[in-house]
Amino acid sequence: MDEKQPLLEFRDVDTYYGSLHILKDVNYSVDAGEIVALLGSNGAGKTTTMKTILGLVRPRDGRVIFEGKEINGLPTRQIVEMGIAPVPEGRRVFPKLTVLDNLKMGAWTRKDRDIQKDVDRVYTLFPRLAERKNQLAGTMSGGEQQMLAIGRALMARPRLMIMDEPSMGLSPILTERVFDTIVEINKQGTTIFMVEQNAYMALEIASRAYVLQTGEVVLSGTAQSLMESDLVRRAYLGGS
């Protein structure tokens, strides 16, 4: 019905680690402007999904399409250059670079070197980073590192931001802050595809979601419908 092409699409993607079959015939579709959540328990293949988008894991079968172009098979660097920025699992900030230098690395693919505006934007979103701009990232608290990882991804001015458990290790208050920030980033025009264990909060801000179970998409739909589904309520929302 909808004629416009999705920003990101998985078409029947299969990935393996050696002989281990991880993603099984997976289909996702993320439209421009959306926040889409990917739910699933440990080992379901959520991080593998993110790595597949980035070309760090290559699908053995199927296609990954970004803005109509097939990206599976491209080197990570090229995929990132096309406008995809990751907030990786475990933050992965550069521990011995300062906060500011970490942000600069996030802007690496930018052709224009006029990044001050973006640095300011990140500092406005996370004032803590401004206070700590000359501190080594490795000496920051987990929550601060998470802010930095998000800020660093923003520096690329991505069209698509893929986030792998942005609330990992954050206090409830900080989680709330980060989710508010995600909504704000999205309002400013960045599409978001987000892995989350915190299903309730993810579904609150997402427009649609997928549920992954041992490598298969077992459920997908609007956030509203998933929130009401028995499966999600039982497995992820702690409901009865």
Add this chain to the structure above:
Amino acid sequence: MVEILIAGLALGSLYAIVALGYTMVYGIIELINFAHGDVFTFGVFVAIPVLDRLINQSAINISPLQSLIGIGVAMIVSALLCGILGVAIERLAYRPLRNAPRLAPLITAIGVSLIIENALFQWQGGGLIGFPSTLNVVQYPFLGGATITNVQILVIAVAVLMMIGLDLFVNRTNVGKAMRAVAQDREAAAMMGINVDRIISLTFLIGSALAGAGAVIYGIEISEVGYDTGFTLGLFAFTAAVVGGIGNIRGAMLGGILIGVVISWVDNLGSGASAGAGTEWYDVVVFAILVLILVFRPAGLLGTNTTEKV
């Protein structure tokens, strides 16, 4: 005392320059590049014909201008060729093994070292070769009645300039920061869109080019070279890198200077009755330092133990 220090600094800055190549490569791909010392020897040998052409050896007085131009050009040529050799080694020998178990590239590095050493042996023979005389040695009075030669000034000045340049590059430029980013987390660096292969090539280029430029000032200072010169020097330089904290650039500089000064001091212990007894003690003292450091500060003087895994 001051003289020992000056001689130590002049020798130590050479170790430091070579140590930088070991430490940069280790920092970025966790490989001990055994071939680095041989790249250095290659640098000494390619400088010889350049200097022969540019500096009139038969002149009783070489004009300072001729010395300066000759040395400068030889350093550039040597740095360039060593840089290319270093990049080629990485591309052909190490890159295909990037994801292999760690023993594989290590053994390969030893193999590459042997190949270059034997090639140099074929080219230059097994004996010591005199390095062209490049300048008239002049002694200047220095603090406390000591003297310093223009060669020592040249060696120290060139080495210090290269170290400052490298330090600024690595810490102040975006490419230098990207290099450190790759060293700290290669996959995350790739996720930033950094071309990891190119950064690793650049690391080999810089490390090898420094060795090449250092090789010229080595020739000027030591004046005799053989096909295995870089092997011995490389061993001490590598020790310097470990003493300073392998992977740490300022550590390599510190370690190099330290070992140079200690060797210069050992050199002078033997004066008097047993004059000249110093040389045989070099290895003993240098490796004793290594052992002490490994026992009491395993991460090296400036290294940190903390794992960086989040």
